[in-house]
Amino acid sequence: MADERTTMDQAIKATTIKTGKYLTFSLEKEEYGIGILKVKEIIGMMPITSVPRTPAFVKGVVNLRGKVIPVLDLRTKFEMEAIAYTERTCIIVVEIDSDAATILLGIVVDSVSEVLNIREEEIEETPKFGTQLKHDYILGMAKRDGGVKILLNIDRVLSGEEITEIEQVS
């Protein structure tokens, strides 16, 4: 009963949460969006200390004003081809809800584009891609100016457990 209610709540939350402001960024030729409330700040590229024995998409750690935060490369995570960092390469610092607490994480993206106000009716359900593409972390597709922005549920993309799990496998 209680479980049912929580799943209901989550479902309601997931649908209502879609309308709102999104920070969009580009990866290769695709445009992605994250809910603006998840974004703490955007910082330029800074020296990253790589951490051994972690999955490849964990680039390492950086010093964010005295706090050490992990930095992940979204290209590697999405199995895209890695490129050399340019001047436009950014680290988006996001706040992720985990079971216990909120986690700060940096994600490396090619470039940050803009903040968009996206309405519910502009968002389309994620199409089924079959097995070759996991899509449970995609909130939906927003159609804008002839293009498509892929809206990410960043909590799902980068859960803290995932980092640990993969580390244990390796």
Next chain:
Amino acid sequence: MVSQEIQGLTEKLACDFMMANPEEPETLSGLLPVLKQIHDRCRKLRLKTEAESIQKARKMINALVSDPGEAETRMTALGDLITALSFSLRELEETGGAAKAPVTEDFSEDPAPQCSDLETIEAGLETFDGLIHSFCPEEIPDLGALHHILDDLIEGSKNDDPPIFHEVALACKHYVESITLENICHTRPIEEGALLLKSILSHRKRGKAFIFDYSDVLDLLNASFETAKTKKSVDSEENIPEPFPPAGPERISTDDMEILADFVAEAFENLETIEIKLIDLEQDPSNKDIINDIFRPFHTIKGVSGFLSLTRINKLAHATENLLDSARSGEFVIDQQATDAVLESVDTLKALIGRVKKGIETGFWQPDEDIDTEILRHKLQRIQAAMTQGEKEPLGQILIRKNAVDQETVEDALETQRACPGKKLGEILVEGRRLDPGQVVSALAEQNAVRNKPEIQVKVSTQKLDDLVDYAGELVIAQAMLRQQTAHDPALNQSVAHLGQIVTNMQNIAMSMRMIPIKATFMKMIRLVRDLSRKVGKDVNLSMSGEDTEIDRNVVDALYEPMVHMIRNSLDHGIEPSGERKAKGKALQGNIHLRAYHKGGHIIIEIEDDGKGLDKERILKKAVSTGLITGHEQMTDARIYDLILEPGFSTAEKITDVSGRGVGMDVVKSGIEKFRGHLNIASQKDRGTKFTISLPLTLAIIDGMLIRVETEKYVIPTTAVQKAFKPGPNDYFTVEGKGEMVKDRGNLIPLIRLSEIFKSGKGKKPVQDCLVVVVESKDEKRALLIDELLGKDEYVIKSLGTGLETIKGIAGGAILSDGRVGLILDIHGIFSIAQEG
């Protein structure tokens, strides 16, 4: 005068309101006290309309705080109200409102609503309380004021039903009268009275009936004008009905939650102090200071629990307090039986408060009927009754000690006193012009004084402290970077150097705030040994040294459990029964010694017993039988002893309830290792066993060596580093072309390449081009191959962030002087990675 005050307060109110933000309830509730003050003043001036609108404003604020919906419109309404209020009050000032004022404070005629009635009583009580605490026997005006307030309180409460408040207030008044008439300077009864009044009031405010036993306070108050000062035993409480047990678990309201949480934390702290002090008291049973130190925390627990309607805790603490109070006033000397009873009471209180704590966690009141307090309470009362009565230090003796009078004069005076009984010694001395009244008063004060004022301390959450330490660390780094950039400018350089000094001092203070002496932990062990030695029937003494050694408070928490386990083991398995000891020619009393000292950034805790020592043969046999070892290994003594740290290992033939289930030592080991500590065991047959725990002094900072391996920089904890050298061409050997070793003064040490372990490098560099750092962990040595030694420094350890905390071989991150993150190596982890290949 009063209207000017109102003026000032109104201005403050207007200012505060401008700053208030409905999203931050604290800013709003901050307005309440100001409003209350204005309200009081308005009532003094009989400004009914203003007082009413203030009440309205207070209600609005309260509603806003509890439910911040539609904040904007409601804030506007509140703003209008406050503006109107300040306007009418200002007008009052201009038209010379002082003419209306001040009327006598006779509230009973005022047909104000009940709620504000309660407030005036509350205000009266506040003043009353303040007066009592600053009360000084010589000051007549104080007494007058006390009288006055009590009259008001009595008057205000005469129509109450039930008349508890009235009754208590009356008793208080009688007592004040007796203070005035008989020059008593014992203020405890009246303090108790005030506390009781307050708690009655708080119950009434919450609309609950006051159901506690207060007869003893009345007794206390009344006792002073009974000729014989006999303490009635507390037995009337059986007539008072227990509160109805709630049908199901009752929810704890959110208002209570916070107070309860504070109470629980404080009570546990208090109980710990009590335990430590009780042990002290056992050594020195007549020391009043110690009894006082025990009495006070019980008093606090009693007071607060009464306030919070925690009946059972309140009653038990009260009974214990009564017992201690008699001891404190010198009626008897605390003996073993009394100490045991008080300890038992501490344990029961812990259990009860534990339930409250659980209640806070779950949000519902937890039933505690299974914890029996009645038997214990009667026991406490019986002990108190059984103890013979004694006397306080006689006034005459105090006076003689203070050289105010000589022996003869006192004896003369005592003679006179015998002639006309009823007269007090002080009076006789003053009448006979032998003594200045002031001297008598000060001697009287001393006779009843509470010595040993508690230190004033501030509670700060550990999170804030940790943050402060973090930021102090950041400041050091920022300052180092600044220094690099300003090196060329002499003037700037000087300022930066000055800044550097301040920063260093600040960091030291921040660090020291987290350090506490290990004494408290050691003291807890005394209790443990005391209880356990009785249980197992062995005579064991616990001695200690270095208990003032300071240690990070987080590490202290890590120490407690392991120490308990090890002491249990020593007591149960280590120390022999006295018969056996006698046969071996040892002292009959066993001894466990706790020792703490600093050694190279670590705190070392030794637990040494003079028991029979570890039995190597038996450990080996057991290890073979459980399959831990094959029995063919060549093992050093240290390795053999380490076997007892393996899970499920216990050599005790029979399982006792003290120790011996074979869980324990492995828990000890992992507990210590979690805090980057190590455990070593040394033992000698029939001489004893010594456990040595070594823990880092602080979890926040380590001394480290910065090294470079290819492009990566790492920090090695200095404590692990043995030496560094450049290997010559003849110092390098391989086994089967793979296993690499270096020779250091004839010792062969296996070589570890960090670049290989961390898969960061490309290809093997020849050893001759590199440096070798010899590191040690748990008596094992390995050589790390590095490219460069960059320096030695202190590093603030940072977590690498969620998901990255448990990487093998990495203990954490540190921010280097260039602002980048460096990784701190976990040497032990690296060894095990190397072992796995």
